[in-house]
Amino acid sequence: MKQLLKEPLLHFIGLGLLIFIVYGLVAKDETDENTIVFDSYDLNSLLSKWELQWKRPPTEEELKGILETNIKQELFYQEALKMNLDHNDEIIKRRLSQKMEFLSNDLVSMQPPTDEELTAYYSLKMNNYLTNYKYTLHYVNYSFDKNKQPFQVASKALSQANKDQLASLRGAGDPLPFPNYFENSDELSIRKTLGSSFTDTLRVIDTNVWTGPIQSGFGFHLVYITDRKQPAPIPLEQIKERVLNDYNYDRQLKLDSALYNEIKKQYSFELDLNEEEFDPEIIELVESTLKGT
Amino acid sequence: MKSFKYTILMVSVLIFSSCNTETKEDTAENMSQGESGSRVSQQPNPLKDAYFGNLHIHTSWSFDGFTNGSVTQPDDAYRWAQGEAIPGGGGGGDLQIKVPLDWYAVSDHAEWMGMFNMMADTTTAIGKLDFAKRVTSDDQAVAFQAFADFLYDFSTGGELSKEPLFSDPTIMKSVWKEIVASADKFYQPGEFTTFPAFEWSSNPNTRNLHRVVVFQDSENIPEMAFSSQDSEKPEDLWAWMEVSRANGATLLAIPHNGNASDGLMFSMVDSEGNPLTKEYSETRMRNEPLYEISQIKGSSDTHPDLSPNDEFADFELWDYTLAATADRPTNRKGSYLRKALLDGIKSENEGKGNPFKYGIIGDSDSHNAAAAVEEDNYTGKFAIENDPEHRLNGVPGMADKNNLQLREFGSGGLAGVWAEENTRESIFAAMMRKETFGTSGTRLKVRFFGSFSYEEELINKEDWLTDAYATGVPMGSDLQGSGDSPTFIIHAIKEADGANLDRVQIIKGWVDESGNAQEKIFNVALSDGRVPDAQGNVPPVGNTVDLATAKYENSIGDTEFLTTWTDPEFDPSQNAFYYVRVLEIPTPRWSTYDAVRTGLPLRQDVPSTIQERAWSSPIWYKPN
Numbered sequence: 001m002k003q004l005l006k007e008p009l010l011h012f013i014g015l016g017l018l019i020f021i022v023y024g025l026v027a028k029d030e031t032d033e034n035t036i037v038f039d040s041y042d043l044n045s046l047l048s049k050w051e052l053q054w055k056r057p058p059t060e061e062e063l064k065g066i067l068e069t070n071i072k073q074e075l076f077y078q079e080a081l082k083m084n085l086d087h088n089d090e091i092i093k094r095r096l097s098q099k100m101e102f103l104s105n106d107l108v109s110m111q112p113p114t115d116e117e118l119t120a121y122y123s124l125k126m127n128n129y130l131t132n133y134k135y136t137l138h139y140v141n142y143s144f145d146k147n148k149q150p151f152q153v154a155s156k157a158l159s160q161a162n163k164d165q166l167a168s169l170r171g172a173g174d175p176l177p178f179p180n181y182f183e184n185s186d187e188l189s190i191r192k193t194l195g196s197s198f199t200d201t202l203r204v205i206d207t208n209v210w211t212g213p214i215q216s217g218f219g220f221h222l223v224y225i226t227d228r229k230q231p232a233p234i235p236l237e238q239i240k241e242r243v244l245n246d247y248n249y250d251r252q253l254k255l256d257s258a259l260y261n262e263i264k265k266q267y268s269f270e271l272d273l274n275e276e277e278f279d280p281e282i283i284e285l286v287e288s289t290l291k292g293t
Numbered sequence: 294m295k296s297f298k299y300t301i302l303m304v305s306v307l308i309f310s311s312c313n314t315e316t317k318e319d320t321a322e323n324m325s326q327g328e329s330g331s332r333v334s335q336q337p338n339p340l341k342d343a344y345f346g347n348l349h350i351h352t353s354w355s356f357d358g359f360t361n362g363s364v365t366q367p368d369d370a371y372r373w374a375q376g377e378a379i380p381g382g383g384g385g386g387d388l389q390i391k392v393p394l395d396w397y398a399v400s401d402h403a404e405w406m407g408m409f410n411m412m413a414d415t416t417t418a419i420g421k422l423d424f425a426k427r428v429t430s431d432d433q434a435v436a437f438q439a440f441a442d443f444l445y446d447f448s449t450g451g452e453l454s455k456e457p458l459f460s461d462p463t464i465m466k467s468v469w470k471e472i473v474a475s476a477d478k479f480y481q482p483g484e485f486t487t488f489p490a491f492e493w494s495s496n497p498n499t500r501n502l503h504r505v506v507v508f509q510d511s512e513n514i515p516e517m518a519f520s521s522q523d524s525e526k527p528e529d530l531w532a533w534m535e536v537s538r539a540n541g542a543t544l545l546a547i548p549h550n551g552n553a554s555d556g557l558m559f560s561m562v563d564s565e566g567n568p569l570t571k572e573y574s575e576t577r578m579r580n581e582p583l584y585e586i587s588q589i590k591g592s593s594d595t596h597p598d599l600s601p602n603d604e605f606a607d608f609e610l611w612d613y614t615l616a617a618t619a620d621r622p623t624n625r626k627g628s629y630l631r632k633a634l635l636d637g638i639k640s641e642n643e644g645k646g647n648p649f650k651y652g653i654i655g656d657s658d659s660h661n662a663a664a665a666v667e668e669d670n671y672t673g674k675f676a677i678e679n680d681p682e683h684r685l686n687g688v689p690g691m692a693d694k695n696n697l698q699l700r701e702f703g704s705g706g707l708a709g710v711w712a713e714e715n716t717r718e719s720i721f722a723a724m725m726r727k728e729t730f731g732t733s734g735t736r737l738k739v740r741f742f743g744s745f746s747y748e749e750e751l752i753n754k755e756d757w758l759t760d761a762y763a764t765g766v767p768m769g770s771d772l773q774g775s776g777d778s779p780t781f782i783i784h785a786i787k788e789a790d791g792a793n794l795d796r797v798q799i800i801k802g803w804v805d806e807s808g809n810a811q812e813k814i815f816n817v818a819l820s821d822g823r824v825p826d827a828q829g830n831v832p833p834v835g836n837t838v839d840l841a842t843a844k845y846e847n848s849i850g851d852t853e854f855l856t857t858w859t860d861p862e863f864d865p866s867q868n869a870f871y872y873v874r875v876l877e878i879p880t881p882r883w884s885t886y887d888a889v890r891t892g893l894p895l896r897q898d899v900p901s902t903i904q905e906r907a908w909s910s911p912i913w914y915k916p917n
Contacts, residue, residue, distance in 0.1 A: 052516050053523060055536055069522070094359055144793075145851050175755070177786055177853070192392060195789030217789040218852045245478060249368060 036074060046070060101256060113247055121247045122236045128246065129239060130231035133187040135202060137226065138166060139180060139194075140173035143219035147174075154213035154220040163210045166224050176218060184227070194218070202228070337713040340758050341728070343738045344715050345707050346374070346396035347664040348490055349505050349549065349585065349656035354468065355401040355492075358660040362676035365662035367399040367472050371479035371487060373663045381661065381672060385679030388663040388672050392736070392790070394707075395715055396486035399472060399662075400505045403491045403520035469518050473511050482716045489514060493530050493546070495521035499616040501553040502527060504546040504581065505656075506534070509721040513541030526564040528573075531580040545724060549585035549656065551633070552593040555614050556624025559633035559649055561640070574646030583724055584630055584651035586731040586908050587706035588658045589674045594874075594908060595631040603814055605798075605876060609703035609733065609903065619694040634911060635802045635810035638868040641915070642804055652727025652769045652910035653872070655706020655734070664705055666734035668905070669843070671704040671883035681887040685896060700899050704883045707732045709907070711740070711767065727769025730873075732907040736788040741768040741873045741909040745776030749857050752782060768872075769910035775917055778863035783817060785875040785907070786853045793850025795820055795834040795876040795904060799858055803869035817858040820851035820878075836879040838902045843881040843889040850878040866916050873909035880905060 046066055050058045058066065086092050113121070122129060142150040142157070154173075161168040171180070178193050191199040198216040205211045207228055213220035236243060269290040273283050352366050353359035364382040365373075373379045374397035378389040473489040480487045488507050495502040504527070508514050519533045527548075534544055551558035563573055586594055591611025600606045614620045626632055630651065637649035657664030658674065665672040671684075678684045678699060687696030711728040712719040723729060730739050740758075744765025751757050761782050766772060772779055783797050797818040803811050816831050825831045837846040860871075879902040881889075888895045895901055 049517070053519060053533060053536075055540060098353065098359055143852060144847070145853060177784065177855075188393065191789075192395075193789065196392070198789070217787060217791065217847070241478075245368075249372075 036071075036078070038071075100259070113244070113251075118240070118243060118247060119236060121250075122243050125243075125246065126233060129234050129236075129243065131229070131234055133199075133203060133231060134184055134229040135187065135190065135225055135227065136183050136185070137181065137202070137223055138170055139221045139223045140169055140171070141176050141180075141219050141221055142213070143174040143176070145174075145219075147219070150220045151213050151215075154222055158210060158212060158222050161210055161222075164208070166210075166226070169210050169222055169224070173222075174219065184229075194221075337719070339713060340762065341711040341713055341723075343709045343730075344395040344486075344712055344720060345709055345736050346394045346398075346486070346720075347657045347659075347666070347705075347708065348398035348400060348488060348507050348547070348654075349492070349588065349658050350397065350399050350662065350664055351401050351492070351658070351660040352399060352662045354472070355660060356404060358401070358675075361660060362679075363661045364676065367401070367475035367662075368478075370399045370662035371397060371475065375479075375485055379662060381663070381679040382676035383661075383673075383679035383683075385672070385676075388661070388665070388679070390663065390665075391667055391670055393485075394664075396488075396710075396720055397664075398476065398488035398490040398507060400490035400492045400507070401472060402494045403469075403506075403518035404494050404522055469516075473508075473514055477511050480717065483714060486715050486717055486720055488717065488721070491518040493519055493521060495525040495527070495530075496615050497525050497557070499614045499620070500555045500557045500622075501550045501615050502548070502557060503550060504530060504548045505585075506530075506544060506546045507721075507724075509543035510717050512543070513537075515540070515542060528564055528576070531576050534580050535576075543721065545583070545721075546581040547583045547585055547654065547656075548581060549588060549658070550590050550593065551584075551628045551630065552591045552596075552611060553613060553615055553622065554628050555622035556627030559627045559630075559636060561627070561636060569640060569645055569648050571644065571646040574640065574648035577648045578646075578650050582652055582727050583654050583729060583910075584633075585656045585706075586630055586653050587655040587703070587733050589702045589705040590658060591701075591703060592706075592733065593629050595629045596625050598625045599629055599632050600812060603812075605874070605904065605906075608906070611698075611701050611703070613698060617695070619692075619698055631800065631802065631812060632810075634870055634872075635804070635812065638802065638870060638913070638915075639804050639808070639810055642808070642868055650913065652724075652729050653731045653908050654708035654710075654724075654729050655731030655908075656708055657705035659705060664707075666705050666707055668704050668734060668880065668883050668903075669886045671886070673699070674702055674705075681891045682893065685884060685887045685891065685893055697898060700884060700896060704734045706734055707736065709736075709738060727910045728767050729769065730907050730909045733903075733905045735791050735877060735905040735907070737791065737794065737875060737877065737905075737907050738784075738786050739873055739875050739907045739909050740782070740784040741912065742766065742782040743770075743772050743779050743871065743912040745772065745774045745779050747780040747782060747857065749780065749859075752784075752855050752857055757782070766912060768912060770912055772912060772914045775865060778860050779914065780857055780859045781871060781912070782855075782857050783873055784853075784855045785818075785873075787850075787877070792845065792877040792880045792905065793820065793847045793852055794854060795850055795878050796831070797854050797856065798874045798876070799871055800874055801860065801862075801869060801871050803864075803867045805867065813862075814874075815858065818854040818856045820854075821849060834878050836902060838879055838881050838885075840881075840885060840895060840901055841889070843886045845878070845880050847878075868916065869914045870911040871914075872911040873907075875907045877905045879903065 047057065047063075050062070050066060080086065140157075142154040144150055147153045157169065157172060182190055187199050187202070190202070194216045198214060198221070201214045202223065202225065205214075205223065205225065207225040210222050210224050212222035214223055215221075271283075271287060271290070273286065275283065350370050351358045351363075352370055353363040354366060358365075362383045364380050369379040373388060373390060374394045376390060376393040378387040381388040469491065472491070476487040476489045479485065488509065489511055490505055490507045493504045493506055495504075502525070506519070515537045519530060523533070524530065530546065534546060537544060548558060562568055586592060587609070592609045594608075595603060595606050596610065596612075597603070597606045612621055614622050622628060630649075630653070633649040634651070637647040637651075640649075641647040657666060659665060660674055661672070661676045661679065663672060672679050673684055677688050683689075684699060687693070688699070691699075709730040709732060710720050710723045712723040730741075740761075742761040742765045744761075746764050747761070751760055754760065761767075765782070781799065783799070785794060785797055787794050796816055799815045799817050801813050801815065805811050816825060816829075819825075819831060820834060823832055823834075835849045837848060839845070854875075863869075882900055882903045884896055884899050885901045887893075
């Protein structure tokens with residue numbers, strides 16, 4: 001399935017031969033159709049495509065090569081069309097269906113939203129346009145590797161420290177190969193360093209006091225948050241381009257399904273399903289999917 | 294008339310569809326698109342940080358992406374990598390990564406990329422035509438009528454379709470242009486990096502020679518991608534790359550899946566069958582500094598047949614060519630990196646240069662926009678696999694042997710890059726100098742330095758990293774100077790939310806005095822205080838995986854290793870290379886997570902647990 005194009009050659013030749021023989025038996029003389037018009041446009045197209053790639057004209061040898069390749073493709077294509085090989089070909093169906101999607105893509109880019117539309121979209125999707133949590137914090141580490149009972153060691157250090165004083169624990173514990181403080185750092189960058197359980201806890205603990213122990217993949221930590229910024233809306237002016245991207249992206253999805261439903265309305269489906277072969281629920285499901293919108 | 298009808302239809306749908314209402318809420322959780330304009334710029338770190346990403350990603354814009362049911366486009370891929378949920382297709386649910394990536398590049402196949410005429414692209418030559426002015430008219434009615442006329446005329450072979458501009462290849466290049474534009478659109482320096490890229494997909498006789506071609510940025514970028522329809526020979530791809538470079542583009546290529554090349558990827562003859570020359574070696578290395586060691590279609594570090602003494606060689610192998618008939622390759626040599634690295638130094642010994650002096654990355658090759666590298670969040674290579682039952686027991690209608698191929702897919706890998714900052718320039722430069730490592734999908738980090746002048750106590754200093762750079766070389770480099778024996782510094786640290794580490798190994802390859810290639814594996818750091826016995830054997834780390842729940846405990850293994858190692862068998866007269874392999878403790882394979890998720894029995898034809906790993910780029914030694 002995943003390599004439809006890479007069927008073994010023999011397979012293909014065998015099948016092709018069969019079709020060719022059958023075709024030969026039924027086909028009429030079609031000399032008129034066996035004329036390929038190759039004009040200046042075609043030649044220019046080949047030449048300029050080559051020049052785009054190589055920044056120079058092709059040599060005679062190279063030109064002969066691209067001509068052969070393209071003529072072979074054209075001839076096989078024409079023959080394939082005559083043999084109706086395009087009919088019910090899943091790949092061709094999907095390709096053409098994708099072309100329809102491309103067309104609707106283009107339509108979206110041709111009709112940009114007004115400022116009012118963009119502002120309304122921004123307001124509706126406000127949750128997507130918040131800053132992340134931001135922290136300025138210090139932390140210390142009691143590592144799994146260096147302590148048999150890192151939780152107890154961390155707890156003891158905390159109980160013996162002056163919790164309100166940042167200096168009382170700063171630089172304590174076992175070093176990690178990361179900075180031991182973050183300054184106005186995005187939650188995501190802390191998460192990429194120390195993991196999700198660590199940052200989840202940061203959201204809820206007290207600030208301006210040593211707190212913990214908090215577990216990460218590396219050990220148990222004591223943390224002193226000096227500043228925690230809650231998520232806040234980012235002004236539209238600062239992220240207009242991003243909002244426009246999102247708007248077009250959503251609009252694209254919507255246009256696709258609107259187009260699908262519109263086209264669907266213009267077709268009627270005739271069901272011809274053997275009731276003995278399928279469960280009634282299945283027949284019902286097929287019916288409602290084909291006829292529903 | 295039909296096409297006319299559709300055009301009107303689409304146009305009317307467009308007019309009456311508005312985006313302002315009743316769109317479903319997105320998950321805001323992981324959105325991390327930057328606040329352009331208000332971003333606090335981060336200082337570059339001269340000692341570098343590891344940034345994780347993928348550059349081998351396909352969408353439905355790749356031929357085999359959409360034939361296998363993908364509904365995704367390049368924009369979806371960039372959204373996914375930053376944490377957004379995107380449609381997965383294949384009858385399954387949305388795709389969403391748990392921890393967003395730092396950088397990403399969509400590299401759809403160049404083949405058929407130029408097939409589309411993007412008829413409505415008014416920015417290309419068509420825009421010069423009179424009708425295009427009507428299309429872009431402020432009066433919506435005029436615009437849509439013009440567009441409808443154009444489509445109708447074009448599809449019925451009317452006057453417009455004979456317009457010379459339509460045979461202009463600048464129209465054909467548009468899909469590539471869209472891909473480049475998508476990469477540019479999502480680039481946020483300092484936060485999330487993207488690259489324009491494509492894949493050159495040459496596979497003569499179903500033997501894989503594919504390369505991903507990556508551009509630092511869109512400046513002076515070629516107007517068309519280079520496809521295997523232009524040429525199937527890598528030498529021609531490199532020639533094209535050099536032309537592009539001469540025209541101001543900054544680009545590199547990364548070959549992949551030597552394991553599916555049946556010996557062709559690292560062949561000792563060129564495409565014409567001639568022995569490799571010094572010039573060939575230099576051209577190849579100038580254009581492709583890195584090799585992809587791990588991806589969905591298997592790992593290609595080494596094969597047990599090539600490295601019988603490597604007890605960890607049998608890892609996520611995918612032993613097929615690209616034939617749909619699931620043929621097995623017969624040539625191991627020329628298919629795996631370790632052997633190629635050996636052949637490379639051998640070739641250098643013979644005065645023909647080193648054609649295989651590769652740095653290492655891991656990557657994905659997903660054909661559904663999402664590099665589903667997280668083992669417990671794997672959604673398959675193709676959209677048809679976006680259903681755990683299909684992944685586990687096969688896609689209905691597909692042959693058993695092909696379904697086995699899907700089960701034998703790994704979850705893909707990640708590229709780790711040591712860069713000063715998360716920008717195109719910094720990450721691309723790191724790739725060029727090979728300061729990179731590959732993983733099997735985990736985000737464990739590994740550093741590797743070598744020098745003839747490191748003291749063993751160096752790592753006890755707080756700022757050892759500064760000294761390591763100042764008095765030695767990082768991964769991907771040549772050892773400088775000379776001495777009794779080089780000392781290496783290895784630092785490995787686990788992924789914060791991931792599994793503990795089992796061990797660090799150094800894999801050494803060299804050419805002995807008789808000209809034979811040799812390899813040897815040294816265990817240089819072991820977790821849980823283990824020590825090798827007299828024969829050098831190491832007791833296994835253990836296995837905490839509960840197959841009934843697909844859970845494991847970090848009660849074994851270490852979180853971090855920092856160690857030095859001096860080669861006890863160094864011979865200054867021998868060409869050699871060294872690279873690091875770091876192993877995690879055993880964790881459930883994706884198929885085990887799927888079995889637990891679905892309640893289906895575990896498959897017996899694939900491993901239940903794996904030891905995920907990282908490979909550093911090598912450090913090379915050449916006698917003076």
